[in-house]
Structure formats: C-alpha cells, structure tokens
Amino acid sequence: MRVKKSPGLISPTGVIKLMTHAMMGAALGLVFSLALVLSNPAVxxxxxxxxxxxxxxxxxxxxxxxxxxxxxxxxxxxLAEDKQS
Incomplete structure (x- = not known):
C-alpha cells in the first residue's frame, strides 16, 4: 500500500523554498538594476x-x-523534484 505524500509546495518546507527563490530573484534584480545604471549612461x-x-x-x-x-x-x-522522488 502506498503512503500518500503531501505536495512539496503546500508544506512549510516548500513555502520556505519558494521564499528563498523569491529573495534570490529580488537580489538579482537589484544587482541587475545597479549594473544597468552603471554600464549605460543613457539610463x-x-x-x-x-x-x-x-x-x-x-x-x-x-x-x-x-x-x-x-x-x-x-x-x-x-514540482520536478517531487516527481522524481
């Protein structure tokens, strides 16, 4: 008999992973905006x-x-990681 697993996105670990991805994206956005301003004088x-x-x-x-x-x-x-395991 198979044990039902809760989806990875609904668990607290999944929410923390999503928040981590969002924070990494925000940091990349800040770095990109700074690089764009410094490298392009028109901007x-x-x-x-x-x-x-x-x-x-x-x-x-x-x-x-x-x-x-x-x-x-x-x-x-x-979701891809959950499908593999």
Missing part, C-alpha cells in the same frame, strides 16, 4: 532627469520582475 541620465520617484519605480519594477520569475522557476523546480 542613468533618464533616472537623473526623472527624480527620486523614477529611481524607486525603476528599481522596484526590476526587483519585482526578477522575484516573480525566480519564484515561478522555483515552483517548476520543486
């Missing part, structure tokens, strides 16, 4: 002309995009 000029709100919107947009992408990738990895 730096646009942000300088836009004021402080433009910088916040630019950084939050990249951080959110990367965090969502990393979280969705984490979901795929966790």
């Amino acid at each position: 730096a000029k646009l942000l300088n002309d836009g004021g402080s709100q433009a910088v916040v919107v630019f950084a939050l947009t990249l951080v959110t995009t990367f965090a969502i992408g990393a979280t969705l990738t984490g979901v795929v990895f966790i």
Whole structure:
C-alpha cells in the first residue's frame, strides 16, 4: 500500500523554498538594476532627469520582475523534484 505524500509546495518546507527563490530573484534584480545604471549612461541620465520617484519605480519594477520569475522557476523546480522522488 502506498503512503500518500503531501505536495512539496503546500508544506512549510516548500513555502520556505519558494521564499528563498523569491529573495534570490529580488537580489538579482537589484544587482541587475545597479549594473544597468552603471554600464549605460543613457539610463542613468533618464533616472537623473526623472527624480527620486523614477529611481524607486525603476528599481522596484526590476526587483519585482526578477522575484516573480525566480519564484515561478522555483515552483517548476520543486514540482520536478517531487516527481522524481
């Protein structure tokens, strides 16, 4: 008789794994936004002309995009890992 396993995403360990993926994505978004500003003077000029709100919107947009992408990738990895075991 097979024992039913709870899905990996619903368990507390799965939630911690997803949060870890989201935090890694947010960190990558911050690094990417800094690299983009430092390597492309046109972006730096646009942000300088836009004021402080433009910088916040630019950084939050990249951080959110990367965090969502990393979280969705984490979901795929966790589901694939559960299928293998």
